[in-house]
Amino acid sequence: MRASDLLRLELIGIDEKTGFPIFGDSRLIVFGMTALARLQNDLIGSLGWEKTSVIYTRYGHEYGMTMALRMAELYDFDSPEELIRGGCGLQTMTGLATTSIDAIRIDMAKKQLTFSGSWSNSFEATLWLSQFPPNDHPVCCIVSGMLSGFASAVMQTEVLVRETTCQAEGNPFCRFEGRTLTEWGLDPEEVERIQSVVRIDEELSRLQQQLDQAREDLARQNAEIKVLKSLTFRAEPNREIIHRSASMEKLLVTAEKVAATRATILIQGESGTGKEVLARFIHRRSEGGGKPFLAINCAALPPSLLESELFGHVKGSFTGAHSDKRGLFVEAGEGTLFLDEVGEIPQEMQAKLLRAIQEKEVRQVGGLRDIPVQARIIAATNRDLQEMVRDGRFREDLYYRLAVFPLFIPPLRERREDILLLARNFLARLHPEHPGFSPKAVRLMEAHGWPGNVRELENWVEYAAVMSAGKRILPEHFPLTTAPAPKDPLVSLTVDLxxxxxxxxxxxxxxxxxxxxxxxxxxxxxxxxxxxxxxxxxxxxxxxxxxxxxxxxx
Ligand SMILES: [Zn+2]
The missing domain is CATH 1.10.10 (Arc Repressor Mutant, subunit A)
Structure with missing residues (x-):
């Protein structure tokens, strides 16, 4: 039997029992072109052309393989070449395209096949042009896939039919070339990979997993950032403590003396007086001055987090403990650990802190053994710890452990002679070229009560420097304030004469x-x-x- 012997009416008929159209003896389903256009539009719309073309090609390939087996069952063809030609005839009979072969070379023993030909009025090109303008790549995926599948079944090795030019590109007809993968010089695994369909639900669930993981990471990172913000790792500019008041001078002389020891220090003072600045001043002058200075604000963290920050934790000891953590006592090594707002440490933590300072060892959350620690402890508070001890809110034994050497920073209003010096220093640091303060601005600063102390002064200067736009700072450049006026207006005589x-x-x-x-x-x-x-x-x-x-x- 030859391909030219095939008769459409013998192959395609009506099943007498069911009334269905049949091909050979299997059921044939007829789709209208318009309905296919809708299908194609929806596929491209939701998957994009690339994925759609892979699905089309795979569909065509499957169809071609089945047809080849069916044809070989139905008829005894003279040669494999005739069978392949029969497959091309089938394309025409089933309405895919008018297919003709120009050349074919086939060697079954060597499993070699090269053939080329053309399609005119391919249904895919027609469909494309009925909906879209001419395209920049071939579109006849089912047609070429069908021929690939058909030839692959005949050759019993993978044959790839490629469309070289397409009617949808504006050419008068489509052209194709078919070869075995070996003759194309292609790697079968690579072709398999390109033509594999990624299942959308699998891809979605993979993406969902990635998203969940990313969310988890983000939440953990946010928690870490929160912790880091409460710590102060930033490098402090190497500046000395600006002062000319006798009270500050006395304090700093004492601080320098105590720096040389490893005694635990308790710095007391109102908020904004610069307790951390003093702690760093002491650290720089201490034996471990080149070692780390780690600071933590004890009021900024919930008790559970505070414990693991200070003492560390063992992986898995609580939800979120993804890995071991050493804790600040250990991290500080032979350096300094600065415990700011130590008065805010909850009572259950006070016992653990006492133990760490007294025994010089800590136990990680969830840990089984004690780790020796050497860090020097400087604590600070703006609370009256002795009063807290009397009220039973702060452990007496811890107080005495911390206050081995108490230092008290006087509030700014009690050392007015430092105000102008500090203000000029802040201004020079922010704006080296700034012309400075008018006498009235100086008076205003010296008269102010400074409830927020040095930090408030620094904020004022920063604000006024902006408001003054590079000119001398006047009283109206300062932020409005309802702070109480000083008790003694003559105090500023010591400064502005x-x-x-x-x-x-x-x-x-x-x-x-x-x-x-x-x-x-x-x-x-x-x-x-x-x-x-x-x-x-x-x-x-x-x-x-x-x-x-x-x-x-x-
Ligand atoms: Zn085409």
Whole structure:
């Protein structure tokens, strides 16, 4: 039997029993082109062309293999070449395309096949052009896949039919070339990989897993960032503590002496006085000055996290303990561990902290053995620990362990002579070229109560430097504040040395303040007449009022 002997009407008919169209003796399903266009559109729309073309090719290949086996069952062809030609005829009979072969060379013994030909009116090219403009690549995937599958079944080795030009590209017809993979020089595994279909549900579940993992990582990283933020690993600029007050000088001399020992130090002072700055000052002058300085804010972490930060934990000792952690006591080595806001440590942790300081060993959360530690401990608090001890909120034994050497940083309002020095220093650090503060701004700073201490001053200077836009800083450049005025307006005399008339005015105001605004009594104390007193007050030029809450009470 030859391919040219095939008769469409013998192959394709109607099953008398069911009324179904049949090919040979198997059921044939007829789809309309329009419906296929919808299918194609939806496939491309949801998967993209690349995946769609792989699915089409695989479908065509499967169809071609089945058809080849069916044809070989139905008829006894003269030669494999005739069978392959029969497959091409089948493409035409089933409406895929009008297929013709130009050349064919076949060697069954060597399993070699090379053939080429053309398709005209391929249903895929027609379908494409009915929906889309001419394309930049061939589209006849089912047609070429069918021929690949058919020839592969005949040759019993993988044959790949490639479309070289396509009608959908604007050519008058499609052309193809078929060869075995060996003759194409292709690696069968590579072809298998390219033509494999990734299952969307599998891909989705893989992506979902990746997403879950990423979310988990992110949550863990966020937790770590939170912890890191509460620690202070940032390098402190190597600056000394700016001061000229006698109280600070005394404090620093003491601090230098105690730095040389390894005694535990308790730094007390209001918030913003620079307790960590002092701790670093001591650390730099201590024996372990080149070793790590680790700081932790004990108020910033919940008790469970605080324990594992300080003492470390063993992998798996609680949810989220993905690996062993050494803890700050161990990490600090022979350096310094700075425990800020130590007064906020919960009671159940106080016993563990006491043990770490007293016995110089720690046990990791979930750990079984004690690890020796050497770090020097500097603790700090803005609370009155002794009062907390009296109230039973802080362990007495821990207090005495910590306060081996207590240091107290005086609040800024008690060392006003440091204010201008500090302010100039902050300004120079932020804006080296800045022309500085006007006398009234200086007075305002020195008069302010500084409840937030040095940190508040630093914020003010930073704010004013911006507001002044490179000009001298005036009182109105400072942030508005409701802070109480100082008790003694003459304090600033030690710094800004005002002219005599201003001095008169300030002193007059002070006396008026003391006499609760009684001018007669004030004049008596000052040894001047009421009219002179009146003149002193009137001469004052109005400021923005912030510095002068002690002002005229007439
Ligand atoms: Zn084509």
């Amino acid at each position: 005002p002219p005599l008339d201003e001095l008169e005015r300030r002193y007059t105001k002070l006396v008026l303040e003391r006499t609760t605004g009684n001018r007669t009594e004030a004049a008596k104390i000052l040894g001047i007449g009421i009219s002179t007193l009146w003149r002193h007050l009137k001469e004052e030029k109005p400021t923005d009022g912030k510095a002068d809450k002690t002002g005229d009470r007439t």
